[in-house]
Amino acid sequence: MKNRIEFFRIIPFIYLIVGPIWVFGTDYVLKTSNLSAEKIQLLDNIKGLLFIVITAALLYVLLRNLSHTKKIEEEKEKLTLLIDTMPDLVSFKDGEGNCLELNKFGAELFELGNFDFKGKSTEELAANSEFYHDALIYCIDTDEEAWKAGKMSRCEETIPTRDGSFKTFDALKLPIFHKDGSRKALLVIGRDITDLKETENMLRQSEKMSVVGELAAGIAHEIRNPLTTIKGFMQMHQDKAIKIEDHIDVLVDEIDRINSICTDLLLVAKPTELIFANKNVNTIVKDVVHLLSTEAKLKNTKINLTELDQFDAYCNDSQLKQVFINVLKNALEAITTNGEVKITIEDKNEDFFAVKFEDNGCGIDETRLKHIGEPFYSVKEKGIGLGMTVSYRIMETHKGSINVTSQVNVGTSVEILLPKVK
Known part of the structure; x- marks a missing residue:
C-alpha cells in the first residue's frame, strides 16, 4: 500500500517530463517525414486525440486514488482517535x-x-x-x-x-x-491496575484478620477445656473434697495437652528455618513404621509396607517424618481393632513419586472431608485440629501435596506426593 501511494505521487512529475517529449518529439517526426500533407494532418489529429485520452485516463486514476487516499486518511484519523481515547x-x-x-x-x-x-x-x-x-x-x-x-x-x-x-x-x-x-x-x-492491586491488598489484609480471629477463637476453645479441668481439681482440693496427689497424672496430661497445642500453633504461625538435604524417603517411612509399631500391636492392627522402588527427596527429614507420623497415627486411630494399614511407595509420574497410606477404618464423610487441613478442625473426638494443618504447611514448603480420599465404613486413603530429586 505504501509503495502504491508513492507511485501515484510521482505520476505528475512523469507526466511533466513525458508530455513535452511526446508533443515536440512527434511534431519533429511528422515534419521530417516524407508523408503527404493529408497523412501528416491525420496523424497529427490522432496524436492529439491520443494525448487527450491518456491525459483523461491519468486524471481519472489520480482523482480515484485521491478519493481512496482521503478515505484511508479518514479511517486513520478514526483509528487514531479511538486509540487516543483508550484508558490504556x-x-x-x-x-x-x-x-x-x-x-x-x-x-x-x-x-x-x-x-x-x-x-x-x-x-x-x-x-x-x-x-x-x-x-x-x-x-x-x-x-x-x-x-x-x-x-x-x-x-x-x-x-x-x-x-x-x-x-x-x-x-x-x-x-x-x-x-x-x-x-x-x-x-x-x-x-x-493500581486500584485493583490496592483492592487485592485490602482483601488480603481482611483475610488475614479473619484467619487471626478464627485462630484466636480456636485457641481459646482448645486451651479452655484443659484449664477448666485443672481449675476444677484445684478447687476441689481447696474444698478438701479430693487429694490433689491422687490426680497428678490427669493434671499433667492436661498440661501436656496445652503444651502440644502451643507447639503445633507455633509451627503453623512461625515456621522455623529449615535445612534441606537429599534423603532416602524409604528409610524415613521405615523409621516411622518402627516408631508406631508398638501402638499398632496394642490395637491388633497390621502395618504392611510395600516398596516398589527407592526414592530420594530434597527435604527436611525431621519435618517429613512428622507428616508421616501424623498420617499414620490418624490411620491407626480410625481403626477400632483387627485393622490394617497399607503403606505403598511408588512412582507416580516423571516429576513425582507417592507415599500412600490406606486404612480400613471408619472413614470420613464428604461434608467433613473437604475441611481436612483447616486450623482447629478435627474429625476425632479429642483431636486438636492442627496436625493436618501442620502437615499441609510442611508439604507446601517441600513443593509437594497431600490428597485425601475416604468412604464411610470402608476406609481412608492419604496420598503424599513428593518431587523427585533431579
Whole structure:
C-alpha cells in the first residue's frame, strides 16, 4: 500500500517530463517525414486525440486514488482517535525498538506531549526524561524478553508519579516478525491496575484478620477445656473434697495437652528455618513404621509396607517424618481393632513419586472431608485440629501435596506426593 501511494505521487512529475517529449518529439517526426500533407494532418489529429485520452485516463486514476487516499486518511484519523481515547497505554515500536506511535495516554504518562518521540529509541526517550529514566530503561528489558519469547507475553511494570506514589501496569507485549523471522514491530498495551492491586491488598489484609480471629477463637476453645479441668481439681482440693496427689497424672496430661497445642500453633504461625538435604524417603517411612509399631500391636492392627522402588527427596527429614507420623497415627486411630494399614511407595509420574497410606477404618464423610487441613478442625473426638494443618504447611514448603480420599465404613486413603530429586 505504501509503495502504491508513492507511485501515484510521482505520476505528475512523469507526466511533466513525458508530455513535452511526446508533443515536440512527434511534431519533429511528422515534419521530417516524407508523408503527404493529408497523412501528416491525420496523424497529427490522432496524436492529439491520443494525448487527450491518456491525459483523461491519468486524471481519472489520480482523482480515484485521491478519493481512496482521503478515505484511508479518514479511517486513520478514526483509528487514531479511538486509540487516543483508550484508558490504556498503547505503543508501537519497530524491530529496532524505535517508537513509531504512542497514544495520548502514554504521552501524558511519560510527559512526552511536547516532545517529538516518533522515530526515537527508548534510550533517547529515557535520556530526555530524568524522572522516568529508570522506568523507561526497564521497559527495554521487558521488550527484549517479549522478543525472545517470540509470542505475546505479559508482565507487570511499575511507574513512579510526581506525587511520590507508583502506578502498576499489566503490560501485554506482542512481537511481530517478517517472513524471514527478522523483527518487524512490537505492540505494547499497558493497563493501569493500581486500584485493583490496592483492592487485592485490602482483601488480603481482611483475610488475614479473619484467619487471626478464627485462630484466636480456636485457641481459646482448645486451651479452655484443659484449664477448666485443672481449675476444677484445684478447687476441689481447696474444698478438701479430693487429694490433689491422687490426680497428678490427669493434671499433667492436661498440661501436656496445652503444651502440644502451643507447639503445633507455633509451627503453623512461625515456621522455623529449615535445612534441606537429599534423603532416602524409604528409610524415613521405615523409621516411622518402627516408631508406631508398638501402638499398632496394642490395637491388633497390621502395618504392611510395600516398596516398589527407592526414592530420594530434597527435604527436611525431621519435618517429613512428622507428616508421616501424623498420617499414620490418624490411620491407626480410625481403626477400632483387627485393622490394617497399607503403606505403598511408588512412582507416580516423571516429576513425582507417592507415599500412600490406606486404612480400613471408619472413614470420613464428604461434608467433613473437604475441611481436612483447616486450623482447629478435627474429625476425632479429642483431636486438636492442627496436625493436618501442620502437615499441609510442611508439604507446601517441600513443593509437594497431600490428597485425601475416604468412604464411610470402608476406609481412608492419604496420598503424599513428593518431587523427585533431579
